[in-house]
Amino acid sequence: MIRTHNLGFPRIGKNRELKFALESYWRSEISQQKLLNIGQSLREQHWQLQGNLDFQPVGDFSFYDHVLDTSILVGNEPGRVNPDANTLDRLFQIARGQSQQNSTTCEHHCAAGEMTKWFDTNYHYIVPEIDNQTRFALHADNLLNQVREAKALNHNVKPVIVGPVTYLWLAKTKDETNKLSLLDDLVVVYEQLLIRLADEGVEWVQIDEPILVTELDPSWQHALKQAYFSLHKTPVKLLLTTYFGQLKDNLLLACELPVDGLHIDAITGFDEISKVVDWLSPLKVLSLGIINGRNIWKTDLNTTLDWLEPIATRLKDRLWLAPSCSLLHVPVDLTNEDCLDKEIKSWLAFAVQKIEELSVIAHALNYGRSSVASQLQHNAAAIASRQHSDRVHNPVVKTRSSEISNAMSQRQSDYKHRALTQKKRFKLPLFPTTTIGSFPQTNAIRQARKHYKNGQLNHSDYEQFIKSEIKHTIDIQEEIGLDVLVHGEAERNDMVEYFGQQLDGYAFTEFGWVQSYGSRCVKPPIIYGDISRPNPMTVAWACYAQSLSKKPVKGMLTGPVTMLNWSFVRDDQPRSQTCLQLALAIRDEVLDLEQAGISIIQIDEAALREGLPLRQSQWQQYLDWAVTSFKISANGVSDSTQIHTHMCYSEFNDIIDAIANMDADVITIETSRSDMELLDVFNEFNYPNDIGPGVYDIHSPNIPSVEQIVSLMTLAAERIDIEKLWLNPDCGLKTRGWDEVTPALKALVSASHSLRKTLTQ
Numbered sequence: 001m002i003r004t005h006n007l008g009f010p011r012i013g014k015n016r017e018l019k020f021a022l023e024s025y026w027r028s029e030i031s032q033q034k035l036l037n038i039g040q041s042l043r044e045q046h047w048q049l050q051g052n053l054d055f056q057p058v059g060d061f062s063f064y065d066h067v068l069d070t071s072i073l074v075g076n077e078p079g080r081v082n083p084d085a086n087t088l089d090r091l092f093q094i095a096r097g098q099s100q101q102n103s104t105t106c107e108h109h110c111a112a113g114e115m116t117k118w119f120d121t122n123y124h125y126i127v128p129e130i131d132n133q134t135r136f137a138l139h140a141d142n143l144l145n146q147v148r149e150a151k152a153l154n155h156n157v158k159p160v161i162v163g164p165v166t167y168l169w170l171a172k173t174k175d176e177t178n179k180l181s182l183l184d185d186l187v188v189v190y191e192q193l194l195i196r197l198a199d200e201g202v203e204w205v206q207i208d209e210p211i212l213v214t215e216l217d218p219s220w221q222h223a224l225k226q227a228y229f230s231l232h233k234t235p236v237k238l239l240l241t242t243y244f245g246q247l248k249d250n251l252l253l254a255c256e257l258p259v260d261g262l263h264i265d266a267i268t269g270f271d272e273i274s275k276v277v278d279w280l281s282p283l284k285v286l287s288l289g290i291i292n293g294r295n296i297w298k299t300d301l302n303t304t305l306d307w308l309e310p311i312a313t314r315l316k317d318r319l320w321l322a323p324s325c326s327l328l329h330v331p332v333d334l335t336n337e338d339c340l341d342k343e344i345k346s347w348l349a350f351a352v353q354k355i356e357e358l359s360v361i362a363h364a365l366n367y368g369r370s371s372v373a374s375q376l377q378h379n380a381a382a383i384a385s386r387q388h389s390d391r392v393h394n395p396v397v398k399t400r401s402s403e404i405s406n407a408m409s410q411r412q413s414d415y416k417h418r419a420l421t422q423k424k425r426f427k428l429p430l431f432p433t434t435t436i437g438s439f440p441q442t443n444a445i446r447q448a449r450k451h452y453k454n455g456q457l458n459h460s461d462y463e464q465f466i467k468s469e470i471k472h473t474i475d476i477q478e479e480i481g482l483d484v485l486v487h488g489e490a491e492r493n494d495m496v497e498y499f500g501q502q503l504d505g506y507a508f509t510e511f512g513w514v515q516s517y518g519s520r521c522v523k524p525p526i527i528y529g530d531i532s533r534p535n536p537m538t539v540a541w542a543c544y545a546q547s548l549s550k551k552p553v554k555g556m557l558t559g560p561v562t563m564l565n566w567s568f569v570r571d572d573q574p575r576s577q578t579c580l581q582l583a584l585a586i587r588d589e590v591l592d593l594e595q596a597g598i599s600i601i602q603i604d605e606a607a608l609r610e611g612l613p614l615r616q617s618q619w620q621q622y623l624d625w626a627v628t629s630f631k632i633s634a635n636g637v638s639d640s641t642q643i644h645t646h647m648c649y650s651e652f653n654d655i656i657d658a659i660a661n662m663d664a665d666v667i668t669i670e671t672s673r674s675d676m677e678l679l680d681v682f683n684e685f686n687y688p689n690d691i692g693p694g695v696y697d698i699h700s701p702n703i704p705s706v707e708q709i710v711s712l713m714t715l716a717a718e719r720i721d722i723e724k725l726w727l728n729p730d731c732g733l734k735t736r737g738w739d740e741v742t743p744a745l746k747a748l749v750s751a752s753h754s755l756r757k758t759l760t761q
């Protein structure tokens with residue numbers, strides 16, 4: 001019999017129960033016991049939803065993050081955490097910094113742990129901290145209790161843990177500690193854990209080593225051997241799991257590690273399946289991740305069976321089936337999406353539906369396709385409808401993207417020439433001041449948008465409201481004395497959704513939430529078809545804003561790469577193709593803005609960097625199409641129109657070529673927290689265009705002083721020619737209050753005045 005299992009189920013609950021419970025607990029509105037009960041009931045529901053599988057994952061649930069849970073499991077808590085708090089509160093201290101309700105008990109410095117992206121996903125984990133003092137010790141109670149809980153409900157338990165080598169690889173060292181020098185010590189703790197799990201009657205343990213899909217140097221490859229030769233001796237069977245990509249150079253290693261089974265991602269690693277089938281020892285289980293755990297499309301069950309049946313015949317009992325990776329990265333359940341277009345809904349599968357797909361495939365393999373004939377037929381109909389639907393395929397868009405020429409990505413003249421033209425047009429002072437786009441999103445703004453959406457506010461009243469917000473924002477900027485103004489983005493809830501809703505080819509769900517970190521969830525829109533822009537999206541607001549001021553008001557758009565990277569995208573054409581379609585739609589908007597008299601246009605690419613592939617060897621290919629897409633969106637304008645772009649980060653060291661190649665007239669970036677050192681790379685590269693290094697951190701309520709800004713800009717001026725420097729905050733101001741924003745921007749403007757005097761003498 002072919003067996004089925006799941007690598008992990010989303011934790012947040014169908015209605016984001018976990019989010020609301022966590023936030024209530026953090027506000028001291030519910031007891032810890034209540035929170036624990038909610039967690040337990042979510043786990044029960046999730047196991048039940050996976051009841052048809054042969055194994056149920058245990059340990060995939062987490063109150064915050066599974067990597068942080070692993071840190072607690074192996075006794076690696078930062079020293080600053082209050083030892084008197086109970087385990088869960090210590091966990092929250094590490095995750096969030098000093099928590100409000102515990103402020104009196106937390107005398108230590110309780111800075112939050114660093115958070116970063118889990119491989120190439122939008123899930124963020126808490127980075128384990130290690131140094132040469134780190135000693136590991138097993139704290140297995142939490143995991144063992146969950147194992148008992150699932151067993152009591154008669155589930156066939158398969159604990160899920162992050163492997164020791166991946167754990168160390170994810171960790172950060174504050175000193176020179178060689179991470180791998182801690183491996184032996186860590187492996188001892190894992191051995192103890194596996195013995196404890198065996199004592200609980202566990203047969204199989206899933207141990208995740210996703211680093212196997214990254215470029216590993218020999219010391220890490222060796223570490224994997226070393227760890228698994230030790231863990232092999234424990235009395236459980238290990239299923240080593242890899243996901244998110246191909247094994248490539250690590251394929252032989254993955255096949256040869258002494259474990260009892262290997263899971264590979266059969267979606268991204270499709271081309272490697274037959275090699276793994278050939279190379280894996282006949283004593284080992286092969287688990288194929290055949291259902292895409294990273295997107296929301298239905299699996300083509302019949303086509304999957306076509307290639308899977310011969311493998312099943314060959315491997316028989318040795319074949320297991322699963323989603324490609326944990327389902328953490330997809331929404332929970334499609335069932336209640338009643339507002340979605342019926343045809344589009346019929347093409348989708350969220351976690352619950354993916355588990356059903358898995359069961360159908362296993363059934364077809366174990367009992368013949370005829371045993372699930374009606375399910376297969378339904379699936380075939382949905383797949384065919386998607387393949388042929390004219391909602392998906394728009395011949396006009398296809399023709400247009402096939403006719404994209406090189407010239408479309410080039411400005412009329414090179415930067416030097418444009419800069420002169422623009423200098424004459426704008427006559428901006430040295431150190432021109434501007435902002436990144438959004439201004440405070442007050443309750444009144446959120447209310448108005450909500451009431452407009454649910455019909456409580458009619459169109460013309462809504463329009464009046466937004467206009468009054470724009471006017472207010474322009475007036476304040478005039479009063480403060482900024483040089484390049486913005487309209488403030490009051491009409492936007494989200495920088496991707498706002499545009500997606502106005503583009504053809506985009507769909508939106510009501511409950512399609514995915515965990516981003518802790519209690520934070522995002523609801524990525526779905527790109528289901530060819531993208532086009534039926535009508536201008538921002539022109540009316542931009543023109544209204546410009547009509548209120550003689551100073552230039554920047555048009556404000558989200559770039560194609562960011563639209564792509566923050567959406568669920570089609571799997572029936574390359575990402576690069578979808579990105580080009582987005583680029584054409586944004587280009588239309590850019591040209592309409594220009595035509596309407598908007599002289600400066602900013603195209604945000606907040607998410608360009610995070611789209612980089614896991615393997616550096618594939619970066620260039622991504623950067624090539626990503627940068628081309630940006631340029632197609634931006635570069636149809638005349639020399640006298642100034643293009644800005646903004647990026648919410650500043651690690652440009654390894655991609656500075658690509659950034660320069662984008663050729664935006666002005667780039668604004670996040671730099672304030674690094675004392676401008678991040679500008680070194682622009683300096684060394686001799687970056688030719690203008691730069692606005694963020695001079696204060698908008699994530700903090702602190703209001704910067706004039707002196708702080710002047711001193712940061714003085715540091716910037718040591719690295720960058722002052723003719724090229726702009727003054728602006730790190731990012732948009734939508735999360736701040738007016739009482740913070742107004743004085744901060746006044747300081748920014750005063751700083752520019754003082755710099756103009758001191759640095760030009």
Ligand code: GLN
Pocket residue numbers: 436437438489495556604606646647648731732733734
């Ligand atoms: N223009 C956007 C804003 O100011 C940019 C946000 C972002 O880069 N994340 O809000």
Ligand code: ZN
Pocket residue numbers: 436606646647648649730731732
């Ligand atoms: Zn930003």
